[in-house]
Amino acid sequence: xxxxxxxxxxxxxxxxxxxxxxxxxxxxxxxxxxxxxxxxxxxxxxxxxxxxxxxxxxxxxxxxxxxxxxxxxxxxxxxxxxxxxxxxxxxxxxxxxxxxxxxxxxxxxxxxxxxxxxxxxxxxxxxxxxxxxxxxxxxxxxxxxxxxxxxxxxxxxxxxxxxxxxxxxxxxxxxxxxxxxxxxxxxxxxxxxxxxxxxxxxxxxxxxxxxxxxxxxxxxxxxxxxxxxxxxxxxxxxxxxxxxxxxxxxxxxxxxxxxxxxxxxxxxxxxxxxxxxxxxxxxxxxxxxxxxxxxxxxxxxxxxxxxxxxxxxxxxxxxxxxxxx
Amino acid sequence: xxxxxxxxxxxxxxxxxxxxxxxxxxxxxxxxxxxxxxxxxxxxxxxxxxxxxxxxxxxxxxxxxxxxxxxxxxxxxxxxxxxxxxxxxxxxxxxxxxxxxxxxxxxxxxxxxxxxxxxxxxxxxxxxxxxxxxxxxxxxxxxxxxxxxxxxxxxxxxxxxxxxxxxxxxxxxxxxxxxxxxxxxxxxxxxxxxxxxxxxxxxxxxxxxxxxxxxxxxxxxxxxxxxxxxxxxxxxxxxxxxxxxxxxxxxxxxxxxxxxxxxxxxxxxxxxxxxxxxxxxxxxxxxxxxxxxxxxxxxxxxxxxxxxxxxxxxxxxxxxxxxxxxxxxxxxxxxxxxxxxxxxxxxxxxxxxxxxxxxxxxxxxxxxxxxxxxxxxxxxxxxxxxxxxxxxxxxxxxxxxxxxxxxxxxxxxxxxxxxxxxxxxxxxxxxx
Numbered sequence: 001x002x003x004x005x006x007x008x009x010x011x012x013x014x015x016x017x018x019x020x021x022x023x024x025x026x027x028x029x030x031x032x033x034x035x036x037x038x039x040x041x042x043x044x045x046x047x048x049x050x051x052x053x054x055x056x057x058x059x060x061x062x063x064x065x066x067x068x069x070x071x072x073x074x075x076x077x078x079x080x081x082x083x084x085x086x087x088x089x090x091x092x093x094x095x096x097x098x099x100x101x102x103x104x105x106x107x108x109x110x111x112x113x114x115x116x117x118x119x120x121x122x123x124x125x126x127x128x129x130x131x132x133x134x135x136x137x138x139x140x141x142x143x144x145x146x147x148x149x150x151x152x153x154x155x156x157x158x159x160x161x162x163x164x165x166x167x168x169x170x171x172x173x174x175x176x177x178x179x180x181x182x183x184x185x186x187x188x189x190x191x192x193x194x195x196x197x198x199x200x201x202x203x204x205x206x207x208x209x210x211x212x213x214x215x216x217x218x219x220x221x222x223x224x225x226x227x228x229x230x231x232x233x234x235x236x237x238x239x240x241x242x243x244x245x246x247x248x249x250x251x252x253x254x255x256x257x258x259x260x261x262x263x264x265x266x267x268x269x270x271x272x273x274x275x276x277x278x279x280x281x282x283x284x285x286x287x288x289x290x291x292x293x294x295x296x297x298x299x300x301x302x303x304x305x306x307x308x309x310x311x312x313x314x315x316x317x318x319x320x321x322x323x324x325x
Numbered sequence: 326x327x328x329x330x331x332x333x334x335x336x337x338x339x340x341x342x343x344x345x346x347x348x349x350x351x352x353x354x355x356x357x358x359x360x361x362x363x364x365x366x367x368x369x370x371x372x373x374x375x376x377x378x379x380x381x382x383x384x385x386x387x388x389x390x391x392x393x394x395x396x397x398x399x400x401x402x403x404x405x406x407x408x409x410x411x412x413x414x415x416x417x418x419x420x421x422x423x424x425x426x427x428x429x430x431x432x433x434x435x436x437x438x439x440x441x442x443x444x445x446x447x448x449x450x451x452x453x454x455x456x457x458x459x460x461x462x463x464x465x466x467x468x469x470x471x472x473x474x475x476x477x478x479x480x481x482x483x484x485x486x487x488x489x490x491x492x493x494x495x496x497x498x499x500x501x502x503x504x505x506x507x508x509x510x511x512x513x514x515x516x517x518x519x520x521x522x523x524x525x526x527x528x529x530x531x532x533x534x535x536x537x538x539x540x541x542x543x544x545x546x547x548x549x550x551x552x553x554x555x556x557x558x559x560x561x562x563x564x565x566x567x568x569x570x571x572x573x574x575x576x577x578x579x580x581x582x583x584x585x586x587x588x589x590x591x592x593x594x595x596x597x598x599x600x601x602x603x604x605x606x607x608x609x610x611x612x613x614x615x616x617x618x619x620x621x622x623x624x625x626x627x628x629x630x631x632x633x634x635x636x637x638x639x640x641x642x643x644x645x646x647x648x649x650x651x652x653x654x655x656x657x658x659x660x661x662x663x664x665x666x667x668x669x670x671x672x673x674x675x676x677x678x679x680x681x682x683x684x685x686x687x688x689x690x691x692x693x694x695x696x697x698x699x700x701x702x703x704x705x706x707x708x709x710x711x712x713x714x715x716x717x718x719x720x721x722x723x724x725x726x727x728x729x730x731x732x733x734x735x736x737x738x739x740x741x742x743x744x745x746x747x748x749x750x751x752x753x754x755x756x757x
Contacts, residue, residue, distance in 0.1 A: 045505045052585055078404045146597075150403070153588060154596035248606075288596075291406065298414070299584025303577060310573025315568045324361060324558065 016101070035139055039246040040181055042157060042164030045278070049159075051284060052300065055293050056286050058090040063265050064283025065089055067276045070263045072148065075140065077128035079150035081287050084122040088208075088290055094124050103127050113279035141240045143253035152281070159244070159281040168246040168276035169256040170232055182229040185250075196223040249283040252322075350561075355441045359564055360545035362735050366440075367543060367564075368571035369433040372462035373663045375572055376426040382418040382523050384468075391471065393517035398473035399598040406668065417587040418579075425467050425579050427613035428739065430458065439673055441661030442544040448653040450537040455649045457530050462646075463613070464523040469611060472596030477609045481508045481516070487621070492637040506600065536741040548662025551730055555734040605688060615643050615687030617678050620711065622691050623704035641708060648715045655715055658723035666730040668722050676714045682707045 057208040065086065068078065083100040091099070100120035105127055108115035121126070128147075130136035136144045152158045168304040169179070203220040229235060232243045241251030260273040269275060286292070330336060333347070340346050350356040390409050392401040405412035418464070437443055444453035470481045485502050489495040505513030542551065551557050557565075582589060590612060594605050612619050624638035632640070648655075663670040686695075686704040693700050 080400075080407060085407075111379050150596045156593050218444050225755050289406070289413070295413055295417075295584055295587070299580060302584060306577045306580060308574060310570060310577060313566065313570040316569045319564050320562050322561070 006168070013130075035148060036267065036277040039168070039244070039250060040177060040184075040247050042160055042246045045160050045163055045281075047159055047282065047285070047293065049282075052296060053116075054296065057070065057267075057282065059149065059267060060282040061089040062091070062281050062288055063269060063275075064279035064286075066265060067280040068148070068283055071125070071257060072274075072280065073085050073129060075129055075136075075145040077145075077147040078126040078149050079128060079147050079286060080096070080122060080125070081290075082125050083120060085290055088221065088286070093122070094199060100124060143254060145254065148284055148287065150200075150288050151286040154288075157287045158288075162281040162284055163277050164246040165252070166258055168252075170243055171259075172258070172273060173245055178232075182231075182234070182244055185229045185235055186226075193226050270322070329699045338592050343563045344585050344630065353565065354561045355559040355676065357539065357542075357560040358548060358551075358554070359543055359560045360735055361547055361556060361558045361563075362545050362547060363543060363564065363567075364566075364616055365571065366432070366546075368568055369429050369436060370538075370702075371568040372429045372571060372575050373433055375575070375585050376422060376429055376528060377524070377531065378595045380419065380420050380426060381421060381528070383415050384521075384524065384589070386415050387419055388521060391517075393471065393514050393590075395473060395513055398471060398513060408596065413587075414583070417583045421579060421582045421587060421590060424611070424613065425575070425582075426461065427465070428576070430461065431613070434458070434460045435439070435677065438543075438676075439663045440546060441656070441658075441663065444656065445653070446541050447537070447544060451653060453530055453534040453537060453652055455535060458525055458649075459646060460523055460527045460530065464520060464527065465611070465626050467520040467614070470513065470516050472595060473513065475597040475598045475599055475603075475605050476592050476595040476608070478508060478599035478601065479605055480610060481512060483608055485512070487635075487639050487642075489640045490633070492636070517587060517620040535545075544661060545736055546664065547732060547737060548660060548664070549735065552734045552736075557585070558586065560677050568730060608686060612684070612688075615685075616683035617645060617687070619683040619687035622687075623701065623708040625701055641712075643728065645708075646710060652715060652719070656723045657720065657721050657727065660728040660731065665731055666722075667729065668726040669719075672714065672722060676711075679707050679710045679714065683711065683751050 014032050048054060048060070049169055068076075087093075088100060089296050100122050103120040103124070103126070104117045105120045105124050106115055108119050110116055129145075130139065133144050151162060155161045157164070167173075200220055201224055207217050227234070235243065235250055237243060237251035240253060242253070242255050243250055244252040244254075258273050258276050260276070261271050261275060263271055265271050289295075313323075331340070336346060347356065387405065390401065390405045390412065392398060398591045402416065405416055407413075409415070437454070452689065466480070466484060470477045484501055485508065488502060491498060500506060502512070503509065504515060545551075592611075594610065609615075621638040621642040624634050624641060626637075628637050629632050658666060658669070660666055663673055667698060682703065684701050686707065689695065689700050691701055
C-alpha cells in the first residue's frame, strides 16, 4: 500500500475515534448534577463495589439495611425490593421472616370484600410508609420523600452523592466547605447586584429625561448593595428548606436524618454519622441493582471468552489471507 | 462452493427444488466476488447487520416481560432488571446495543463519505442507507420512551411538540400523534406498537440495501472499478473470516459497556419514574441525537418573517438528513475515493470536526458560553457549515479540484511487486 493512502487511513481512523469519544465524552459531561443550580461538587469515595472486580461488603450491607430499616424507612419507601431479596445480604430465612413480620401489609379483599392488614411475608415488597403521594406530601411540608430503591442510579454520582447528602448538613461540614459556599454565593449576589445597578442607572436616566420633559414618572428604587454571605441564614433559603451543601440550590426539604448513634449496630460497629451514611449508601447501591455482582462476574467470563475467540478468528484470518499479502 | 457440500444428496435434493444453497453462496459465500483491497472500514456494514439482529432478539425477549401502560411500564422494566432470569443482561444489551448500533452506522456512513461510496452506480444503495438511518432514528426515539422514566416522558413531549411548528395543521398533527391532549397512555401504546414494527421494516430495507449492493459489489479504498478476476477474491472465506474477527472486537467493546458500565451512556434521570408535573432541569437526548438537537436549537430567529424560529429549526434538523439523499448529485467528481482528492479530503475532516462540535453543543445548555462565545452562536456557525459543506463546498470542490492520477487497477500495486505474486493471485477462485 502506498504511503499516502496509509496516512489517509490512519487519519480517518483517528478522526472517527476522536469524533466518537468526543461525542460520548460530552454527552456524559453534561449529565452530572454540577449543572446549573447544582450543589457543591461532592468528593469521590472509594467503595468495595467499585471497579471490574468490585463486590458488595456483606457486613456493610447489613449495617446499611439496619440504618434504612430503623431510620430512613419512616419516610422513604423501597418499593422494588422484596424481603426475600435480603438473602443476598447474608441473612437466613428465619431472620428474613422476622424482618417481614415486623411490617404490616395491606392485603385483600377477603371473602367479605374487606381489605385487611396482616404481617409481612418474605415474598412481600417493602411497604410504602405512606398510603399515597398526597398523604406523603401532607406529612412532609408538601414535599414527597422519594422512594429509595433506585436512588443510587437516579442521581449522578450514585453512592458518592447519597453519602455526600447525608454528610452535607451544617454540623457535619468542614468549615472550609461552608466558607467556599458562602464565597460562591457572595460572588453570585454581587454579580446580580451589578446587573441590577446597571439596569437602575438606565431607568434613572429615562426617569430624569421624562421629568425634564415635564412628564410624570415614578422614581426607580436603587438596589441595595448585598452584604457578604457569612452564615447559612444569609443564603436566603425558603423556610421549609434545610441547608445542605451538596443538594441543588443548597436547600433540601429533608431535615438532617442522621446524627450519630441513630441505630445500634448488631455487629458492634460504632454508629458514627459517617459510618451510618457510608453503610446506608452501600446498601442503597445494592438495592438499586441487586444483580450487580452477577453482572460483573459474568462480564469477566464473557470478555475472557471473547478475547480468546477473537484471537482465534484473528489467527484464522491471518492464515486464510496469507497467500494474498 | 467447491468443498464437496454440493455433492451431498440431501443438499442436492433441496437445491433442485429450492436453490437456497446457491443463493446463500452468491450472497455471502464463495460465489460472491469482492474487491481484494477492502480495509477494516468495510467491516462496519456487516457489524451493523449483526447489531440489528442483536437488537431484534433482545427486544423480542424484553417485549415478553414489558407492560406498555403508564402505570406499569416503569415497574415492569424494574421487574425485568430484578426478577427476570438474566433480565438485566437483556435490557443492558438492548440499551447499549442501540448506542453501538449508531456508532457502527455512523462509522459506516463516514466511510461512505470518505471513499465516495454514494457515487454512480451506487446512488440507490446510498439512498436506501439514508432511509435505514431515518427508520433507526424513529425506532430509537420511540424505544427510549418505553421505560417511561423522566427523560423518556420529556423527550417524547419535546420531540412530538416539534410537529406543532408545521403551519395551520401542526397542532392537529400533534394531538393525532399523542392520541389525546398530552403525552399519555395512548402515546405510550402506539410508540410500543411502532417500536416493535419498525425494526422489521428496517430489516426489509436492509435486505434491499444488500440486494442493491450485490449488483455492482462493494466500493473499495481506491474507489476504482474492479477490472477482472485478479482484482477480486471470493467473499468466503476471505471476508467472512475478516468480518468474524471484526465482530469479535465489536462484541468485546460492547460487553465492556454492558457488564461494567451499563449506564454510562444513559441518563440518571431516566431512573426516576415519569412525572408530567416536574420538568427535569436539562432535557438532553441520547448522545446519538445530539448533533441534530444542536441544529434544532441553533435557529433562534424568525426567517424573513415567514418562517418562525421553531419551524426553521425543525426544517433544518430534518434537512440535515434530507441533504444526504441528494448527495450523489451534489458531488460531480468522477473520482470516488478521497485518497485521490486532496482538497475534498481536507474538507472531509473539517466536516467530521464540525459534526463533533454540533454534538458537543447539543449536550450543553443553550444559554451557556464556550470559549467566550454563546453556545447558540457556535451552533449557528456549525449548522451553517454543515449545510455549506454539502450545498456549496462539495459541488464547488468536485468541479474545481484536480484529482491525483488513479491507479490503473486494484491489483496493480501487488503485481508490481514481482512475477511470483501475480501467479499466486491470478486464480484466487480456486482456493475456496
